[in-house]
Amino acid sequence: MAERGGRRGVFVSFEGIDGCGKTTLLHHLRERLERSGTIPVVTRQPGGTILGEAIRELLLDPHRPRAHGWVEVLLYTASRVQEVHEVIRPALDAGRWVLSDRFADATTAYQGYGRGLERDIIELLHRRMALDLEPDVTVLIDCDPEIAAVRLRKRSGPRDRLEREVKTFHRRVREGYLQLAAMHPKRFLVLDGNRDLADVLAAFERELKLRLPGCPAL
Structure with a gap:
C-alpha cells in the first residue's frame, strides 16, 4: 500500500x-465503492493510458501480425510501466483505490506458463521497470477452460487474439495462475469461477472483507 499524509491507497487486481x-x-x-462515496481509479492491462491502449490494439487485434512471444512480454511490460508511472502510483500516493483488470501476474501466466517463456526473466522485468509494485490483493477467478469457452461464445462482438487461443493454451495459463496463487497465498484471493454469478459475488464480498476489513464497500 502507498501512504501519504496518513492516507493509504489500496491496489486490487x-x-x-x-x-x-x-x-x-x-x-x-x-x-459498491462508488455507492459508499469512494471513487476508485479503474484501469486495465494492457492499456490504461493513451500509449497503453495503442499497445493493446497491437497485441490483441487478431488482424494484425502476431508478435513473437518475447515481443509480447516487452510490449505488455511497456504498457504496465507507463501505467504505473502515469496512473497507478499517483493514485496510490493520493490515497485512492485502484482496481485493475489484470496486472503483472497476467504476463507471467500467459507468456510464462502459456507460451513457455522464462518466468524469472518476465518477473525480473516487472520488478526492475515497474518499481516492484504489487497489488495489495489479487483476486483470481479460477475457471475451467471449457466453461469459460462457452461464456465467450455467448458474448457479442469479435474475440481478441488471446480469446481465440486453443484450449490447451488456456489450460496452461490456468495452471500457471494456480501455481502463482500457491506461491503468494497472502496476496491471492482465489474464487471458484465455475459457480453461478450470485455465489461468486457472495464469496468475493465475504473473502475480500477478511482481507481488507476497512473496505468502505463491504
Whole structure:
C-alpha cells in the first residue's frame, strides 16, 4: 500500500483466464465503492493510458501480425510501466483505490506458463521497470477452460487474439495462475469461477472483507 499524509491507497487486481468473470467482479466492487462515496481509479492491462491502449490494439487485434512471444512480454511490460508511472502510483500516493483488470501476474501466466517463456526473466522485468509494485490483493477467478469457452461464445462482438487461443493454451495459463496463487497465498484471493454469478459475488464480498476489513464497500 502507498501512504501519504496518513492516507493509504489500496491496489486490487483481478486475474483469470478469458471468460472467467473477472471484469464482472471488478465492476461489482467499483459500483459498491462508488455507492459508499469512494471513487476508485479503474484501469486495465494492457492499456490504461493513451500509449497503453495503442499497445493493446497491437497485441490483441487478431488482424494484425502476431508478435513473437518475447515481443509480447516487452510490449505488455511497456504498457504496465507507463501505467504505473502515469496512473497507478499517483493514485496510490493520493490515497485512492485502484482496481485493475489484470496486472503483472497476467504476463507471467500467459507468456510464462502459456507460451513457455522464462518466468524469472518476465518477473525480473516487472520488478526492475515497474518499481516492484504489487497489488495489495489479487483476486483470481479460477475457471475451467471449457466453461469459460462457452461464456465467450455467448458474448457479442469479435474475440481478441488471446480469446481465440486453443484450449490447451488456456489450460496452461490456468495452471500457471494456480501455481502463482500457491506461491503468494497472502496476496491471492482465489474464487471458484465455475459457480453461478450470485455465489461468486457472495464469496468475493465475504473473502475480500477478511482481507481488507476497512473496505468502505463491504
